[in-house]
Amino acid sequence: MLPTILMKSLLAFSALLLILALAVLNEHVNMMAGPGTIVLYLSVLFISWTFVNSVVTFMKRPKNIPHIANSFIWGKWFSMLNYLFRANTIIMEAYKKSSRSPFAVFALRNYQVLVSSPEHILQVAQAPERVLSFNLAIRDRLEHSAIMLGFRHDNKFDPDGAVTIRAVKVLLRENIPKLSEVIRKRMQESFTALLYTPLQERGSIEVSVLAFTKSVLVNPSIQISYGDELATNPVFQKSVLCYWWDSAYGSAICELLPKSIAPFIGWMFMAYRGSMRKVSKELEALVEKRMTAHANGSDDQYVDLAQFVIASSRTPEQKDPLRLRQLLIAMTFVFAHQPPMSLAWAIIELGQHPEYIELLRAEIHAAEQEGHHDFINHLPLMESVLRESSRLHPLDSLTVQRKAIQPFSFTDGTFLPTGTLVAVPQQAIMKDAEYYPNPDQFDPFRFHPGDPTREAVQKWTDVNLQYPFWGSPARSCPGRWVASHLMKQFLVQFLENYEFELLNPNNCESVRWTTAVVPKHDIHISIRPRKL
DSSP states (O other): OHHHHHHHHHHHHHHHHHHHHHHHHHHHHHSOSSHHHHHEEEHHHHHHHHHHHHHHHTOOSSSOOOEOOOHHHHHHHHHHHHHHHHHHHHHHHHHHHHHTOOOEEEEESSSEEESSSSSHHHHHHHSSSTTEEHHHHHHHHHOHHHHHOOOOOOOTTTTHHHHIIIIIIIHHHHTTTHHHHHHHHHHHHHHHHHHHHHHHHSSEEEEEEHHHHHHHHHHHHHHHHHOOOOOOOHHHHHHHHHHHHHHHHHHHHHHHHHHHTHHHHHHHHHHHHHHHHHHHHHHHHHHHHHHEEEEEOTTTTTOOOHHHHHOOOSTTTTHHHHHHOOOOOHHHHHHHHHHHHHHHHHHHHHHOTTTHHHHHHHHHHHHHTOOOGGGGGGHHHHHHHHHHHHHHHBSSSSSEEEEESOOOOTTTEEEOOOEEEEOOOHHHHOTTTTTTSSSTSOOGGGGGOOOOOTSSSOOTTTTTTTTTGEEEETTETTTTHHHHHHHHHHHHHHHHEEEEESSSSSSBOOOOOOOOOOOEEEEEEEEOOOOO
């Protein structure tokens, strides 16, 4: 390791080089201003920042945990750039060598300590927010104030996330049976609006899988979140769908930029796109109307997330109209990512393994014939398909992300200094051959025993340490039941009414951008009506 004084000297030298480079470049900018010069200027600035940041980060590296990166400072700089496009591969390879011991990966802005043993995962998950903060870890990564109307996880307003937990985990989950029929109706309307005309005219249609799932799910998601009034407003539907895409691109941009300018650039991007402003304007009127109804005791007519959030807000700060809009926008952001992307991966896997499609159709038909009022909860193979698809394709290779607000020690002595990011490499764990034989093979029957009377089927929403898709058992996703219901409703209608074929099955990799596991936009399917 380089001595501290040498590292500080290297940092000072790097800063001097940056100043000199910008000064020289500034002369050229003054001489020949133009788009090309501006791009060159920004490129030099970004490259210089990444190098200086790599020096600063290396000085603050964890001292007692193995590092997965080159040891020399220039190697750190290239490791940072390499992490942009190979993060998932880097983490997977490091996990295989770690024997489930903690290791540190050199990421974009800092080192991330990754833990994968059951003991370490539970200790991270059970640590209080004031020690290992989920909120600060997500804020560092997403800069969500910029893409969620200024929303922040603020301990002053909701120290334990009680409003969200009660609204989503308790009230929304309790009311899924009441919402089921209207969700089915909105889903059917979405399929018809997207597919009826082109299928009537041409007999088939080619679509991007991810764009298709987002377009179908936006209307049912609005119904769940805001009720009939906005779910039947086509202008609002278009605004929400645009916001779903804009927030995804905005968060990716913010993740790449220096923390000092990321929020500003994020706000500029979202303001330029305009979708967040349009959604917020409609929500302003909705919140005012709902708050008046709540005060008058006439809000029992509403069964949606907005109503549950207002009913769960107790303090004046929680009831502030702006704060309510911010929280609802944040929940809209969540709907934009987990259900559409998980559903897209499930469709891709079914396209690559069509033998499961007829099995699913038979299961759906049998459940409908049995006359269950909630037949959608009697589809064990569908549960297994969703669980297996998500095992292979989690939305991010990391989960249970936390930031150390104060020094933290594991029971085995592993130490995290203040400011350290810690996470669980969920993709690596869920592709561990010890937990899942033939881990790269799509095999839903690993979760489905074939005879449910002999052994319980593992539901997609079940959480355990070898399947941390929803987080840890100590703190798991409160919205997983509504996400599961929404996706099963989609698959039931899609499989019953349409045939589809995956085009170019060999082009089904995820986007290569940090730790995201997002399907590429150019993964397409061909859809045609199903002949009954």
